[in-house]
Amino acid sequence: MATAVAPRPMSEGERMVIFASSLGTIFEWYDFYLFGVMSAIIAANFFSALDESTRNIFVLLAFAAGFAVRPFGALVFGRLGDMIGRKYTFLITILIMGLSTFLVAFLPTYKTAGIIAPIALIALRMFQGLALGGEYGGAATYVAEHAPHGRRGFYTSWIQTTATVGLMLALMVILGTRTYFGEKEFAEWAWRIPYAMSGILLAISVWIRLKLNESPAFAKMKSEGKTSKAPLAESFGQWKNAKVVIFALFGLTAGQAVVWYGGQFYTLFFIQTFLRIDGPTANILIAVSLILGTPFFVLFGAWSDKIGRKPIIMAGCLLAVLTYFPLFNALTTYGNPKLQAAIQKSPVTVVSDAASCNLILNLTGTAKFTTPCDLARVYLSNSGVNYDSVAEAGKVATVKVGDKAIASYDATAANAKDEKARFEKEVRGALNDAGYPAKADPIPIGSSNWLMLVLILTILVIYVTMVYGPVAAMLVELFPTRIRYTSMSLPYHIGNGWFGGFLPAISFSIVAAQGNIYSGLWYPIIIAGMTFVVGMLFVKETKDIDIYAND
């Protein structure tokens, strides 16, 4: 165990290390939000002319880019980072990642290049996912190996703040471009500008990273010829290390991921879709809470250097488990009180043949829900309506609101379009009569309800900072220098990509199955609870570990 050194101010060189490392993750987040905002425009320019089967293949490939290619990238670049060094691997990942975003600006559309256009776009997304898999592990490892002992939590926590910076940067560039050129021109060609502007970020990132030195720990190890010859085999083929990887996944990153997705992305989905708060208001609420919460990343990172990583991460998971239901319930109370009242006063029932009700789970974006039962449940869930399900053999699904009964429709029928319009109009009318608002009342900025919503959302973001602030330092400290990059990258990307990334689809599936807008919270609660138990039992505290002890 290393002796603690007295805290000293961060040196100029260390600041540069953190800045250079964080640039890559800013890029990651910039791209993440860019593609989210642009999804409709991208779909229109690259995919809309394709037939359904071909489009589904591309949707699946895009899905794979995020959930299969990224962990694969963690293995590829983690291995490189442990064999040839952090600095060069870092340069490769940001070059690939940056070019994959930048080149989108110059892609031909389907109209001009046919099938080549979506293929080129998906190929760039694949490269993006691959490089991204090596970025976070590299940033965390590189910063931690430059940080003085006893300050790694503080130093690495800066990396997490880039999610907010990336969001703000994306918003500024996208909204600035859209406002300047107008909606029409933005949709036609100006959407390329935010991608082209990423070139500036890429040039700065490469320039700064070229000036960096190799991590001192890795340089020493390399000069002594002690680097690993087979990082993958050492990381995952030897039980001594593989079990730490498994515990890191189930006892750290899985819970961290669901608390993060739950506190940032599911909240946005919840207040927009279930509470029917309009988009601009919901965005401002989330953005303000993120801005207020962001300093806590650094606060908890620094605090973890004093009291330990484990107590803070485990407390974040436990708080999520214990308070998600009351906090999300409070979001309804202050975000849409009329909905809250209607849920309590006017129960809604879906009567249907259980055999026609499927699991509404759309993990890949290609699933189709066509039965009357599924369509009724999706419509009610998307309207923020709680409902009870009653099984009646042979019955075509019917929605009952008070004394009104509305038959659902079959999406495969010839007159499906008319039937859909009829069903939605009748259900909406019945819901209106029963007091269910079609939209939440406006929430003026600064009103008491707005302030309460900001408070609740900020608390949820603070949970995110508790689990995310110290996690990079803890992952780094769990593994020895020779296989650190490889060993920490995989559990991070599986935890965040799979446990976190599947949260929206799984939670919505639970809501539709249970007929309760809060029931989707069971998914993050169960996963965070699992991480709390596994973490408490099997993951050791790491803050005092000398990460070079076995070099």
Next chain:
Amino acid sequence: MWKIAVGFLIFAGIALYMLSKGGDVDMSGNEHAEHAPAAAAPASVPASK
């Protein structure tokens, strides 16, 4: 440290101002755009449409 805090606040202020003026925008990110639960609703639309 105070320079970072001031820089962050200015940056955040500009982003919030643009967000308040710029209208609706999807802030749910790329991964959600591809397989979000909201996709369940469009996915229910029959293929013939």
